[in-house]
Amino acid sequence: MTERPLITARDLSVGFKIGSGFFGKQILKAVDHVDLDIARGSFFGLVGESGSGKTTLGRALLKAVPITGGSARYGDEEVDYDLTTLSGAELRDYRKRAQLIFQDPYAALSPRMTVRDIIAEPLEVMGLTKTREETDARVREIAAKCRLNLEHLRRFPHAFSGGQRQRISIARALVSGPRFIVADESVAALDVSIQADVLNLLKQIQHDLRITFLFISHDLSVVAHTCDHVAVMYLGRLVESAPTRTLFAAPRHPYTKALFSAIPSLDPDDRGSAQKLQGEIPSPTNQPTGCKFHTRCPFAVDLCRKEEPALEHPGDGHEVACHRWRELLGQTAA
Amino acid sequence: MTALIEVENLTVQFRTDEGLVTAVDDVSFTLDKGQVMGLVGESGSGKSVTAKALMRLNARNAVYGEKSRITLHSETGPIDVLKLTSARDLKIVRGGAISMIFQEPMASFAPAITIGKQMVEQLQIHSDMSKARAKEISVEMLDRVGISDPARRFDQYAFELSGGMRQRAMIAMALSTKPKLLIADEPTTALDVTIQAQVIDLMKDLVSEFHMGIVFITHDLGVIAQTADKVSVMYLGRLIEEGPVREVIRNPKHPYTQGLIAALPKLDDLDAPLTPVAGDIPSPLERPSGCVFHTRCPQILGDICKTDLPRDRRVDPVHRVACHLHDEKTPA
Structure with a gap:
């Protein structure tokens, strides 16, 4: 087989304790028994509505929230870490290898630091460089990759537009030499005309520096254009996962189909043909029994209400968790 | 069709510590009863300031141009919106004949009531x-x-x-x-696609039921294609193109509109490279001379774009564009 994936998660769960009611503590299952392999060097897309657990999953893989069940491993050319038990020096080392790019470039950058200091901070905090000269050289090298010049480095973030700020955030994430980057809605706050520019930059970085990306987004057309592989989440569960083209050409899960048809068409004469999903994603504290999507699924039958479907691996690399996907093949939701 | 609101030569500037900043520059358009107008542009293009001017909701440091006029045709006759002064008169455009819905509904409701x-x-x-x-x-x-x-x-x-x-x-x-005009400022941007689709459907139903005019502000051309009758594209305070939705989306005339459409990731062609509009939108403090788009324009003609403000040209009776590329096509 091919080389080992960079990230391997099995039965991964993340639960948060919320309040304490009459019947004891309540657990909010944000990520619920997820199996996930992220191949080295890939641009892996994770999509789903708000509340689907995609951000929590990304944070769990960065060890920014505690993993409460199952296993997750990280393995590059040099190290192999068990993310559930990682601590001490190894955890500090993992922080260099795994980085996060945030959604809002306005909130993510300190207004009181120059761009140079913002990018240099991780180097100093992690003790990656010994001298100021070394730090400066590294900052300049990374800044150039993100198309920021020396003049830019002297300024403060307020002087930059959204697209430029996002390039600063990217430079900061890159400076420690990571192998794995979680980009959480990293272009969602940007204007369309700038979005393409930042996406192209991320792709170039993936290619030039051989960095693996977990790209979290709610924008399916952006994901379709940038990712090699896409996983779809709903209410903490992974419901479908496939190579991008396969997924967009022939989605198998009714939820994925509904998501696709909800994308507003650019054709003014193609109005109202979309299949509209009724209702909203249920609250994670009060989850439906059986298949979590059954409350909104146009194809739900009794089985769906009683039994939760497992993620099937039909052998063609296109995984799906739905009782009826075989019957529904080729059928668009009515 | 009868006009619901007419905006003529609208200019809005803000007094700031850095001096007078121009947010909207000489914008004119007409919205008919029952018509949905999409107002598209990047952040900083002046689309929200234009919409807020219709309700006189801009901050106190806003200065309206001397030649600017906004006329609302109400049942009781035309109202000169920019001349309204008393709180009682302003009520008509603030929630009476004109209503507004915002992007972030959580911030728009009082939390304790x-x-x-x-x-x-x-x-x-x-x-x-x-x-x-x-x-x-x-x-x-x-x-x-x-x-x-x-x-x-x-x-x-x-x-x-x-x-x-x-x-x-x-x-x-x-x-x-029961307003005559509804201003919707990015009403679906914060929503998930499945919910967005529901809200768009709802708004379409309500337009036909209540026969309102709608100014739909968004940066999402897909949402525009699904809802609007006509589209106005703004860039750095100027209205640079306006026309029926089909015309503008299928046959955009301004290089900026063309760039915006090309920058959209399209689902039917995953091999197409993503082409951004080069460069960044300039700061409103450093407005370019001539055509405001010339610093990013891939089809710049030369000095004329840097020095002369392009005038509105009609490429057909309902489709107008402000770009020197179209200068010779219609005699002024």
């Missing part, structure tokens, strides 16, 4: 109906926008509703006074 109380309050401000009647109408409106169990929701607070519900409640509140 029930949804119902807020709805009743605004109905009583804009009419002399009784509290009981106002409640009746509010519950009816909540029901109309697809909120289940409206009588119970009426007594709930904004935080108790989900994002989609909140947006529906805001639409219900905005429409309960």
Whole structure:
């Protein structure tokens, strides 16, 4: 087989304790028994509505929230870490290898630091460089990759537009030499005309520096254009996962189909043909029994209400968790 | 078609510490009754300031141009919006004949007052109906926008509703006074696609039912294609192209509009490279001379673009563009 994936998660769960009611503590299952392999060097897309657990999953893989069940491993050319038990020096080392790019470039950058200091901070905090000269050289090298010049480095973030700020955030994430980057809605706050520019930059970085990306987004057309592989989440569960083209050409899960048809068409004469999903994603504290999507699924039958479907691996690399996907093949939701 | 609102030579500047900053520069358009106009542009293009001018909602440091005129054709005759001064007169354009819905519904409801109380309050401000009647109408409106169990929701607070519900409640509140013009400022941007589709459907139904005019502000051309009759594209305070939605999306004339459409990731061609509009939108403090788009324009003609402001040209009777590329095509 091919080389080992960079990230391997099995039965991964993340639960948060919320309040304490009459019947004891309540657990909010944000990520619920997820199996996930992220191949080295890939641009892996994770999509789903708000509340689907995609951000929590990304944070769990960065060890920014505690993993409460199952296993997750990280393995590059040099190290192999068990993310559930990682601590001490190894955890500090993992922080260099795994980085996060945030959604809002306005909130993510300190207004009181120059761009140079913002990018240099991780180097100093992690003790990656010994001298100021070394730090400066590294900052300049990374800044150039993100198309920021020396003049830019002297300024403060307020002087930059959204697209430029996002390039600063990217430079900061890159400076420690990571192998794995979680980009959480990293272009969602940007204007369309700038979005393409930042996406192209991320792709170039993936290619030039051989960095693996977990790209979290709610924008399916952006994901379709940038990712090699896409996983779809709903209410903490992974419901479908496939190579991008396969997924967009022939989605198998009714939820994925509904998501696709909800994308507003650019054709003014193609109005109202979309299949509209009724209702909203249920609250994670009060989850439906059986298949979590059954409350909104146009194809739900009794089985769906009683039994939760497992993620099937039909052998063609296109995984799906739905009782009826075989019957529904080729059928668009009515 | 009869005009609902006419905007002529609208210029809005803001007094700031850095001097007078121009947000909207000489913008003119007309919206007819029952028409949906999409107002598209990047952040900083002046689309929200233009919309807020219609309700006189811009901050106190806003300065309107001397030649600027906004005329609202109400049942009682034309109203010169920019001349309104007293709070009583302004009520007509603030929630009376014009209503607005915002991007972030959580920020638009008072958190410590029930949804119902807020709805009743605004109905009583804009009419002399009784509290009981106002409640009746509010519950009816909540029901109309697809909120289940409206009588119970009426007594709930904004935080108790989900994002989609909140947006529906805001639409219900905005429409309960039966406005002639609805301004929707990025009403679906904060919503998930499946909820966005529901809200778009709802708005389409309401347009045909109430026969309102809508100014739909968004940066999402897909949403525009699905909702609007005509589109106005703004860039750095200037209205650079306007026309019927089919024309502008299929046959854009301005290089900026062309760039915007090319920058969209398209689902039917995954091999197409993503082509950004090169460069960044300049700061409003450093407005370029001549055509405001010349610093990023891939089809720049030469000095004329840097020095001369392009005039509006009609490429056909309903499609106009402000770009020197089209200068010779229609004699002035």
